[in-house]
Amino acid sequence: MKIKRRDFLGTVAAGSAIVTMPGFLSGCGVQTATAIASATPENPFMDWFGVDQAVVARVMSELTSRGADTADLYFQHTRNNSLTLEDGIVSSANSGIQQGVGLRVVIGDQTGYAFTEDLTMQSMLAAARTASAIASGSQITSPQSFNPLESGNLYTTTVPWADVGVDQKLPVMKFIEQHAKSKDTAIEKVAVYWSDGDERVMIATLDGKLVTDHRPMARVTVVVTAKKGEETQTGYSNIAAREEFSWFSEERLSKMVGEAVDRTMIQFEAKRPPAGEMPVILAAGASGILLHEAIGHGMEADFNRKGTSIYSDMIGKKVAEPFVTVVDQADIPRERGALNYDDEGNKAGRTVMVENGILKSYLHDQISAKQYDLKPTGSGRRQSYQYAPMPRMSCTFMEDGPHTKDEIIAAVDHGIICETYTNGQVQIGAGDYTFYVKNGWLVEGGKITAPIKDVNIIGNGPESLKRITMVANDARLDTGGWTCGKNGQSVPVSQGIPTVLVSNMTVGGENVS
Amino acid sequence: MSVDLTNQALQAVELAKAAGADEVAASISQNRDVTFEYRDGALEKVKDTTSQGLAIQVFAADRYSSHQTTDLNVERLKGFVAEAVAITNALEPDEFREITPEELFKDRPDVDLDLVDPAVADISRDQRLAWCEAIDTVARDHDKVISATAGVYDGSSLSASVSSNGFSGTQHSTYCWYGSSITMMDRGDKRAEDSFYVGGQHIASLPEAPSVAGTALKRVLSRLDSEKGPTVKATMVVDSRIAGSLIGRLLRPANARRVQQGQSYWAELLGEKAFSDKLTIIDDPLIKRGFSSRHFDNEGISAKVLPIVEEGVVKNLYVDTYYGRKAGMVPTTGSASNRRIGTGEKSLAQILSDVGDGVYVTSWLGGNADNTTGDFSLGIRGHMIENGQIGRPVGEMNVTGNLRDLFSRLEMVGNDVYPYSSTLAPSLVFTDVDFSGA
Numbered sequence: 001m002k003i004k005r006r007d008f009l010g011t012v013a014a015g016s017a018i019v020t021m022p023g024f025l026s027g028c029g030v031q032t033a034t035a036i037a038s039a040t041p042e043n044p045f046m047d048w049f050g051v052d053q054a055v056v057a058r059v060m061s062e063l064t065s066r067g068a069d070t071a072d073l074y075f076q077h078t079r080n081n082s083l084t085l086e087d088g089i090v091s092s093a094n095s096g097i098q099q100g101v102g103l104r105v106v107i108g109d110q111t112g113y114a115f116t117e118d119l120t121m122q123s124m125l126a127a128a129r130t131a132s133a134i135a136s137g138s139q140i141t142s143p144q145s146f147n148p149l150e151s152g153n154l155y156t157t158t159v160p161w162a163d164v165g166v167d168q169k170l171p172v173m174k175f176i177e178q179h180a181k182s183k184d185t186a187i188e189k190v191a192v193y194w195s196d197g198d199e200r201v202m203i204a205t206l207d208g209k210l211v212t213d214h215r216p217m218a219r220v221t222v223v224v225t226a227k228k229g230e231e232t233q234t235g236y237s238n239i240a241a242r243e244e245f246s247w248f249s250e251e252r253l254s255k256m257v258g259e260a261v262d263r264t265m266i267q268f269e270a271k272r273p274p275a276g277e278m279p280v281i282l283a284a285g286a287s288g289i290l291l292h293e294a295i296g297h298g299m300e301a302d303f304n305r306k307g308t309s310i311y312s313d314m315i316g317k318k319v320a321e322p323f324v325t326v327v328d329q330a331d332i333p334r335e336r337g338a339l340n341y342d343d344e345g346n347k348a349g350r351t352v353m354v355e356n357g358i359l360k361s362y363l364h365d366q367i368s369a370k371q372y373d374l375k376p377t378g379s380g381r382r383q384s385y386q387y388a389p390m391p392r393m394s395c396t397f398m399e400d401g402p403h404t405k406d407e408i409i410a411a412v413d414h415g416i417i418c419e420t421y422t423n424g425q426v427q428i429g430a431g432d433y434t435f436y437v438k439n440g441w442l443v444e445g446g447k448i449t450a451p452i453k454d455v456n457i458i459g460n461g462p463e464s465l466k467r468i469t470m471v472a473n474d475a476r477l478d479t480g481g482w483t484c485g486k487n488g489q490s491v492p493v494s495q496g497i498p499t500v501l502v503s504n505m506t507v508g509g510e511n512v513s
Numbered sequence: 514m515s516v517d518l519t520n521q522a523l524q525a526v527e528l529a530k531a532a533g534a535d536e537v538a539a540s541i542s543q544n545r546d547v548t549f550e551y552r553d554g555a556l557e558k559v560k561d562t563t564s565q566g567l568a569i570q571v572f573a574a575d576r577y578s579s580h581q582t583t584d585l586n587v588e589r590l591k592g593f594v595a596e597a598v599a600i601t602n603a604l605e606p607d608e609f610r611e612i613t614p615e616e617l618f619k620d621r622p623d624v625d626l627d628l629v630d631p632a633v634a635d636i637s638r639d640q641r642l643a644w645c646e647a648i649d650t651v652a653r654d655h656d657k658v659i660s661a662t663a664g665v666y667d668g669s670s671l672s673a674s675v676s677s678n679g680f681s682g683t684q685h686s687t688y689c690w691y692g693s694s695i696t697m698m699d700r701g702d703k704r705a706e707d708s709f710y711v712g713g714q715h716i717a718s719l720p721e722a723p724s725v726a727g728t729a730l731k732r733v734l735s736r737l738d739s740e741k742g743p744t745v746k747a748t749m750v751v752d753s754r755i756a757g758s759l760i761g762r763l764l765r766p767a768n769a770r771r772v773q774q775g776q777s778y779w780a781e782l783l784g785e786k787a788f789s790d791k792l793t794i795i796d797d798p799l800i801k802r803g804f805s806s807r808h809f810d811n812e813g814i815s816a817k818v819l820p821i822v823e824e825g826v827v828k829n830l831y832v833d834t835y836y837g838r839k840a841g842m843v844p845t846t847g848s849a850s851n852r853r854i855g856t857g858e859k860s861l862a863q864i865l866s867d868v869g870d871g872v873y874v875t876s877w878l879g880g881n882a883d884n885t886t887g888d889f890s891l892g893i894r895g896h897m898i899e900n901g902q903i904g905r906p907v908g909e910m911n912v913t914g915n916l917r918d919l920f921s922r923l924e925m926v927g928n929d930v931y932p933y934s935s936t937l938a939p940s941l942v943f944t945d946v947d948f949s950g951a
Contacts, residue, residue, distance in 0.1 A: 083604075086774065087839075091607035093578035093600050097593065100564075100583060113560040117583040130561045133638075166603035189775050225775040225885070234776045234885040272888075275913065275949035276744040306552070307659045308696040310703055386564065425879030425892070429696050429704030430739070432909050434879030434892035456880040456890035456911045462702065506741070508880075508890035508911030510947050 043148055045202040045212040049075045049101075050119055053145040056204045058121070060142045062128035063103050064206060067137025070366055071206040072344060074102040075119075076385040079162060080197035085173045087189070093166065102385035103131045109305070109367050110134050113388045146210035152340020154333045155242035157216050161196040164245045169194055176222050176253055183261040188232075189225040196245075203345040211345040216242050217336070217492065219481040222257055224264040235264030235438075240336045240481030240492070247334075263420060263439050270451035273442060275509030279415035280457060280502045281408055281443060286421050286478040288495030290502075291326055291396050293424040293433035294461040297486070299328075299353050299361075300379070300391040301368030303428050310431035310461060311359065319359045320465040323401040326354040328363055330378060330394035335477060337395040337494035341378070344389050348378035354465070363391045383489035393484060397496035401471020405499040408470045410446040416507060417441045417448060418457070431461035456508040464502055472499035515683040518543065518673035521585070525569055526677050528591055532598040536572040536612040538813070540674035541565070541585075547636075549665040551645035553653065557662070569594065570612075571601045577610035577835075609838040617834070617844060618680045618813040624799055626806045630715040633667055633687035641665045644722045648693050651726035655734070657697040659704060663726070666690045666712075680813045689716050693729040697737065705736040707876075711933050714802050735896070735906060742897065742907030742950040748871035749912065749946040750864060750898065753929045755876055757936030760794065760854060763916050766884035767821065768847065769836035778887040778917055782827040789923035790825040793855030796846070803851040804935035810846045819845050821852075825921075854938040857926040861940050864927050866901035872910075872948055873898050880911070887916040893948075910950040919943055 046052055056073060063071050077099045084092040100117040101124060112134025114127040173192045180190040196218040203211040219240035226233055237260035241247060282290055295311070303309035330339040330348035339348040344366050352360050364372065365380030368391060381392035409417070417440055424435035437455050441448045477496035484493045518541045525539040548560040567590070568581045578601040582593050648663035667689040675681045692710025699705045709729035711719055719725075751759055766777035798807045798816035808816050812834055820828040832840075833847025865873065873896045880891030894908035920943075927940035 081600075089605040089607055091577065091605055091610065093604055095578075095580045095597065095600060097582040097584055110556060111558045111560075113558070113562075115562050115564070117565055117585075133561075134556070134559050166600055170603075170605075191774065223776075227775070232775055232885050234883070272913065275911070275947055277951060306696075308704060308706065312704075313702060386562065388558070388560065422881050423879060427706060427878060429706035430699070430736075430908065431703060432878060432892075432894070434911075436879060436881040436890065454881075454883055454886075454888040454890055455913065456892050458878065458892045458909050458911055460909060506909055506911060506949055506951070508913035508949050510913055 043210065043212065045200060048077065048200060049202060055121060056146060057142070057144050059103070059124045059128050060204060060206065062125050063105055063132055064142045065139045066132045066135035067140055068105045068107060068135060068206060070106045072104050073204045074104070074343065074382070074385050075202040076100065076199065078197060078199045078384065080195060081161065082193065082195040083166065083169055083173060085177055085192040088177065090170050090173055098384060100385040102382070102387070103127050104388055105131050105134055106367060107135050109371065111388050115385050142206060143208040146204045147208050148210045148212065151212055154331060154338050154340050155216055157244040159244055161198045161216060161218070161244070164196070168245065172248055172253070175250070176220070176257055179254060179257045180222055180224055180261060183257070184226060184265060186226040186228050186265070187224055187261070188227050191223040193221040193223070195219050201343070203341070203343070205345050209345050211341045213340050216244060218243055218247070220248065220253070220256070221481070222260045224260045226264050228268050231268060233264050233267040235267060236260050237263065238481045239479045241479060242334050242336065242338055266439060266451045267453050270439070270453035272510040273416050273452045273455060273507055275507065277504050277506050279412050280505040280507065281412060281415065281417040282497060282500045282502065283417055283419045284405070284472065284474045284499045285476050285496060286480055287418060287500065288397055288478060288497040289421050289424045289435045290464070291398055291497060292393060292484070292493070292495050293426040293435060294459065294464045295326060295353060296328065296393045296396045297426050298428055298431060298461055299363055301362035301364045301372070302391050304362050305368045305371045309428050314359045315362070317359055318357050319462060320354060320357040320468055322357045323471050324354055324357050324465065324468055325352065325399040326396070327352050327399065328379070328393050328396045332395050332477070335395050335494045336481060336492045337393070339394055342380045342389070343382045344376065344380035346376045346378040346380065348394060351377040351379065363393065365389055365391045381491050383491060387489050390487065392486065392491055393493050395477060395494035395496070397477060398471065398475060398498060398500065400473040400475045400498050403470045403472050405472045405474055408472055408499050408501045409443060409448060411470060411501065412443045413445060415443045416452060417443050426461070432458065433461055434458045457505050459502070459505045464505065467503040468500055469503045470501040474498045515671060515673050515685065518671065519675060519681060519683065522673050522675045525567055525590065525594060526675055528594040529569060529571055529598055530677060532595040534571045534573045534598050534601070536677045538570040538612060538674065538676040538680065540568050540672050542670060542672035544668060544670045546668040547641070547666070549641040549645055551649050551663040553660055554649060556642070556645070569597060571597050572610060572612050573598060573601045575606040575608060575610055576601045576604045577607065578604065609835055611834065611838070612676060612678055613680065613812045613814060613834055615679060618809060618815055621682070621808050621815040622799060622817070623808070626799065626803070626808070627801045628686035628714050628806060630687045632716050633669060633689055636667055636689070636716070644691050647722040648691065648726040651723045652693040652695050652730055655697065655730060659696045659698055661693055661695045663693050664691060664710070674813065676813060682809050682813065684807060687714050688712060689719065691719070691722055691725060693726045695729050695733045697733050699737055705733050705739070707732040707736055718802065737906070739894065739906035739908045741909040742872065742948065744949050744951065746945055746947055748868050749943045750868055750871060750873045751941045751943070752873065752875045753861070753927060753931040753938055753940045755874065756854070756938035756941050757931065757934045758877060759941070760852065760936055760938055762882050762889065763920055764794070764821065764849070765882070768831035769833060769840050769842050771884055772830065773836045773840035776885045778885065779827070779830060783830060784827065786826050787917060788822060788825040788920040791855065791857070791923045791926050792822050792825050792920055794821040795819070795853045796821055796850055797853050798850035800851050805850040807850055810848050812847060814844060814846050816850065850935070852936040854936065855926060856928050856930060856939045859925065859927055861927055861929050864925055864940060864942060865898055865903060867925070868898055868942060869901050871898040872907070873903060874912070882916055887918070889914060889916050907950070910948050913947050913949065919946070
């Protein structure tokens, strides 16, 4: 399980890594939908994909021809656009269209999966037969039509990205570049990377639901390279959200630019901290990466139903001080990790993983929810129609605690405070996790003293939770463009935290004697 | 099949030209991928897919853009290509944008790379199940095993690429991988976990499935009772299986793009003795059955053997056509193929014996490096080296330093090249490495 800040800084090595992994049900609500369909005009999403109720019903019937506990059709169309500004000009653009339908059959914890990018009846039926091969029973009753659920309103837009031309984005990118360059004469190069997209999904389920969702996303990154004497330093900042063009206000962009420049220039003074164990303060915001790695992944129920997570036997147990509450919440308007419905068509909402120090709930998809005899938490997500869903995080954060940031800093005699991060990773079974600190500060005698940079921090999930000795009242979500990778699938996520003190972690450093 | 793909790619080129492009490169790809996963005695997941895609690069009036789509419907493709050209025209002119010139793609090598095993297309469901069952039996043969997954992954990829200035080429390869991921109960709530997978283009080249599972099981058993290692300056032996990813980190900024953008500590190193003379890195696209073997790269540039580092001296960087022109460097290739890493005479056991004391690193956990400065810090797990032998398992440690500095202290290289990677690397030995732990 890895999380990465950006694709283009940390280019993936051209290895041949593999490893992939993987769905509930309900009785078949056949009778309900038939009457509705004939009275309702066709869904605009149906038109988009060039299908109708009858076609979807026919494919679902084929998909469940050998039996199924649950089954779904996941229609998706994604259009992404990106622009690159380097050396003063916007000289490169990229656009991508991904369209297809993923077909899934689940029997117990067995999954059959296929997809097709050719949305003709013939191709969809062929893919349905392929996916159905996992099962060996007989045809079950499947819905004749599907009941459209109310669409969500977490990230409604007035102007879709498809209607925003290159000519509108160019001046914004130029503004970012020029603003950055004006900040410091040592800045030699500024690069700006823009990406936006519209995603449309339509999910038809065996229990007769039809879920549709239009998911916008935008992200802008600025990379600054500065030179002082012989020394060169690079830093960056980015902002991302399920937003539209008007979100990129001058004020918001200026703040991002200021962060990038500050992060770059401070590196000329920054040193490596001493190596070894010490108290670590996590600054409010992006430090939510701690939660993502130390507990979030380990709470995804696929690992727990298999018994492979260190948290497999801990539900109901005390894992942290009573002032620690950790939540995964998808229904936060416009956040990068926000979702109206998950990718199995379940309403996405709020799951309290740790409440007042007690481990409360895993993150469930349909397969795990059935196994635990619980309702799914709406955590079934997938990268695209090319993949089967599995339990994933959305916006992961810690609630406010009883302390203040100043109290926390004053409590540390010799340690560090971490501010910005590039990536993290976790081992689910052992619970060991890491995150890479790009910028931070030494804390000596209860005061912030000198800047530090480029250190990896490693800890153990349950041990770190126990060692959260102070939690401040300044919780906030980070607006950076975080992407979470698991078993070969990437999904957008958000994370946040108040200022927190972990009494002991292992900090990478130099000058070991 | 490849003729059809070539014709489809040519049609896309024609569409773009008709829409106003000056020059166009297009490629069509088709992939078949089959996944069988078996867990704890039962089939858990079967995925069988065929995907397709068009990628197109448009050059118009000194402007450039690239586009991809999975929607190959002929009518909609027209609109897609026309929009691609319109987007290109909306950009700013850039004198360095130019389609790959003929002199870089003529004289393409035609050696047989042996990347296709016809038997892969005929792998039966029963065969995949038999492999899964064989792996599962061995992988679960220990009372501490909580869960073991056996996976078989096979398929093929076929692509055809053409350009408006005369390039035409096809690539076809097959693959088959299998192996196991195993989780065992350890102390307290902790689980030990590890995996081992092998793969290749040819089924016959793979070790027997049970032996692969045996290796995975041995790997997990070696992790039991792992403890936090010490904070220490010590010799580091990097296992050949993970040496490739460290080499990959070293090479991440060794390209014209990073150099031209001022984000590479390699910028001043060309022609210099920058690393230990034990370090040799050759980019070799022409290895028979190599994981990243090819006759031409993603820009169409003819494949050739490219020394990057020879005995510590930097010979070449990865240079694509665009950033090459911008930085005044002759194009080599902008994308890595296989990498052959220089080897030594000794086995891992002999190396460990010579080293005596230190840390034997067997996996990385997170961490990163700054491409501009080379500063790095990585999470690790492995074993202490005690009296020249593999000792107690350790984890929850970081190794921290500077990549250029680290590779100047490469003291020994093994003879134990790890075969299941496009980076063919032996075990590596570095002196005076900073570890942080307890």
